[in-house]
Amino acid sequence: MHKSEELFTRAQKTIPGxxxxxxxxxKAVGGTPRFITKxxxxxxxxxxxxxxxxxxxxxxxxVLGHNNxxxxxxxxxxxxxxxxxxxxxxxxxxxxxxxxxxxxxMEMVRMVNSGTEATMSAIRLARGYTSRNKIVKFEGCxxxxxxxxxxxxxxxxxxxxVPSSPGVPASVxxxxxTVEYNNIDSVKAVFEAxxxxxxxxxxEPVAGNMNCIPPVEGFLEGLRKICDDYGSLLIFDEVMTGFxxxxxxxxxxYQVLPDLTCLGKVIGGGMPVGAFGxxxxxxxxxxxxxxxxQAGTLSGNPVAMAAGLAALEQLQDANLYEGIFAQTQALxxxxxxxxxxxxxxxxxxxxxxxxxxxxxxxxxxxxYQQAINCxxxxxxxxxxxxxxxxxYLAPASYEAGFVSKMHDASVIAATLDAAxxxxxxx
Ligand SMILES: Cc1ncc(COP(=O)(O)O)c(C=O)c1O
Ligand SMILES: N[C@H](C=O)CCC(=O)O
Numbered sequence: 001m002h003k004s005e006e007l008f009t010r011a012q013k014t015i016p017g018x019x020x021x022x023x024x025x026x027k028a029v030g031g032t033p034r035f036i037t038k039x040x041x042x043x044x045x046x047x048x049x050x051x052x053x054x055x056x057x058x059x060x061x062x063v064l065g066h067n068n069x070x071x072x073x074x075x076x077x078x079x080x081x082x083x084x085x086x087x088x089x090x091x092x093x094x095x096x097x098x099x100x101x102x103x104x105x106m107e108m109v110r111m112v113n114s115g116t117e118a119t120m121s122a123i124r125l126a127r128g129y130t131s132r133n134k135i136v137k138f139e140g141c142x143x144x145x146x147x148x149x150x151x152x153x154x155x156x157x158x159x160x161x162v163p164s165s166p167g168v169p170a171s172v173x174x175x176x177x178t179v180e181y182n183n184i185d186s187v188k189a190v191f192e193a194x195x196x197x198x199x200x201x202x203x204e205p206v207a208g209n210m211n212c213i214p215p216v217e218g219f220l221e222g223l224r225k226i227c228d229d230y231g232s233l234l235i236f237d238e239v240m241t242g243f244x245x246x247x248x249x250x251x252x253x254y255q256v257l258p259d260l261t262c263l264g265k266v267i268g269g270g271m272p273v274g275a276f277g278x279x280x281x282x283x284x285x286x287x288x289x290x291x292x293x294q295a296g297t298l299s300g301n302p303v304a305m306a307a308g309l310a311a312l313e314q315l316q317d318a319n320l321y322e323g324i325f326a327q328t329q330a331l332x333x334x335x336x337x338x339x340x341x342x343x344x345x346x347x348x349x350x351x352x353x354x355x356x357x358x359x360x361x362x363x364x365x366x367x368y369q370q371a372i373n374c375x376x377x378x379x380x381x382x383x384x385x386x387x388x389x390x391x392y393l394a395p396a397s398y399e400a401g402f403v404s405k406m407h408d409a410s411v412i413a414a415t416l417d418a419a420x421x422x423x424x425x426x
Pocket of ligand 1: 114115116117119142143144145204208209237238239240264265274
């Protein structure tokens with residue numbers, strides 16, 4: 001691990017915390033982050049040449065696995081024609097058509113450069129469209145790092161103990177109301193009190209930033225009804241779930257249609273991309289057709305569009321999702337069985353190709369409180385044991401795990417062999 005250690009020491013001199021995104025710093029688990037040199041299929045390699053089975057998959061984008069040959073070729077071809085034009089291209093039109101075809105509620109789409117931009121812009125649109133200021137989000141859900149959404153947020157903000165970040169003015173945060181995920185009564189109560197002032201509810205339809213917590217039955221339907229009753233917009237943040245928990249995202253999987261959808265990760269095939277969209281009636285309020293301003297120099301970048309289109313193209317394969325979902329379930333079931341064999345209390349959650357492991361006595365984990373009450377010390381030991389065995393999990397217990405097409409039966413079996421040894425050593 002010399003090279004990663006050397007690089008980390010060097011990085012900390014010129015990059016805050018040595019990383020460009022906080023969760024990567026291994027603060028939650030301790031030790032040295034692995035600096036990565038290459039990735040292929042289900043695997044990544046660190047700077048010291050050690051190979052790992054990777055369940056981070058760049059935090060979700062790599063639903064086809066790393067270094068997919070068709071995406072790589074599309075990027076090379078697009079790059080040969082120039083990297084950015086700041087003018088429209090046909091690829092953007094094809095991308096919008098493809099997204100509208102695949103995601104049930106999306107009639108119109110605007111491309112941006114990250115998930116953060118997508119959620120920030122969708123919130124602005126919801127506020128502009130409804131002429132209301134307040135927004136409702138769920139404790140432990142993470143929607144990127146825009147000011148109004150960094151209130152009781154998940155992911156690194158939760159891991160580092162700053163769910164409501166300093167630097168967000170109180171005058172901004174006061175418009176964000178937080179309620180409990182999977183608790184429809186907490187949402188009803190807020191709407192009964194101030195529903196006429198609420199522009200939107202934004203929700204991760206499967207929460208993936210407080211570990212992995214799928215919606216309980218009726219929860220998403222309940223949100224839809226409340227929004228309809230009060231004239232508020234329902235925003236699904238499908239940055240993580242889009243094209244992952246089903247071809248058409250969580251809205252297809254759970255059959256609940258939002259007014260606006262935010263996308264990222266898979267839609268860029270690994271390039272920096274995001275998108276937001278939804279009903280035509282609402283999207284036409286965006287500039288230049290409407291007054292709500294939103295823009296981006298690099299938005300719809302031709303290289304990113306080529307990567308995203310090559311990814312979406314391959315998602316049409318009829319058997320793809322069934323295969324990945326089966327491997328994800330086999331992995332989670334395997335973890336549960338092995339933990340049981342070694343007397344370790346463990347609960348697992350699965351939603352499509354996302355999974356979560358919780359070191360807890362609870363038989364079912366459905367909310368934030370249960371997620372944060374898990375045994376983090378045991379997770380840390382498990383984490384380092386797995387790393388030692390060559391399995392790279394997210395270096396924080398509040399992150400979902402991701403399985404790709406390339407995690408075949410042999411990869412899952414190798415992971416479970418490693419887990420058997422590690423559970424046995426806890
Ligand atoms: C659900 C969700 N929304 C939004 C974001 C923000 O995306 P990005 O990191 O690309 O800004 C993330 C991930 O970071 C996410 O998981
Ligand atoms: N949970 C985050 C995204 O989904 C993790 C990525 C990051 O913050 O760097």
